[in-house]
Amino acid sequence: MGISAWERTRWDADDTGSRSGNVAFRGPNWSVPGVGAIVPTPREASVWRGRGVCEFLSLIFGPACPAFGPIIRRVHVVRIRLQRLGRHNRPFYRINAVDKRTRRDGSAIEQLGWYDPMAKDPAKQLELNEERVKYWISVGAQPSETLRDVLAKRKLVDVAAWEKDREADRKMVEAKKAAAALAGEKKEEKKA
The missing domain is CATH 3.30.1320.10 (Ribosomal protein S16)
Structure with missing residues (x-):
């Protein structure tokens, strides 16, 4: 099949011109001082393009990328x-x-x-x-709100906190109704 473009562009850390502690980029290659060139395989290259440079380097160096510091992981709720x-x-x-x-x-x-x-x-x-x-x-x-009611009835969530939240929700609904009624009265006064 021949040599891929990724394999043809291999080079050492000595030709990078990188300063100590920096990462140099030339073409598709990355070089870290003391490690040498990092040349991804075609499969790694797709990961590299999809996830970003720091995440690609974290695949090589572990969870903390030495060039960019630790990776901040997204928390999904x-x-x-x-x-x-x-x-x-x-x-x-x-x-x-x-x-x-x-x-x-x-x-x-x-x-x-x-x-x-x-x-x-x-x-x-x-x-x-x-x-x-x-x-x-x-x-x-x-x-969700609906399931929280169901889980509270089965005592799978904190019932006291649930009752407190429900009471706060009821008060908020009553306040909105009162504000809407007051706004309706003001509109009628302006018309008259």
Whole structure:
């Protein structure tokens, strides 16, 4: 097959002209003093282009890139929420742990149970893997408002904090209604 473009452009750290502690770039190669040229294979090159230089170098040097310092990892929030299934006028919901940025019916990290609001028997309306729900909450997953109510009734979340939040929500709704009513009265006075 021949020599690839990546292999043809190999060179040593001595020809880089780099100063001590710097990383020099010429063409597709990187050079770190004391290490020599870093020439990615074609497979590594695709990783390099997709993730960025520092993440590529972290593949070689480990979690801390000596040229750029430690890599800051993004933290993704996990939500426990409902995914609607079923048909028209016959809803059925899965309870899933999902990345917060995922759309409502997107892919889930883990299925934790299901909720069938149309079931006649209340005992058959909700099936929940409580062990896994407790695990996800312990690692920082945030339940949606609807599921927080369900989990509080099953005492899987802090009930006192839940009641406090519910009371604050009720007060906020009442304040918005009062403000809307006051704004409506002011509009009527201006018209008259």
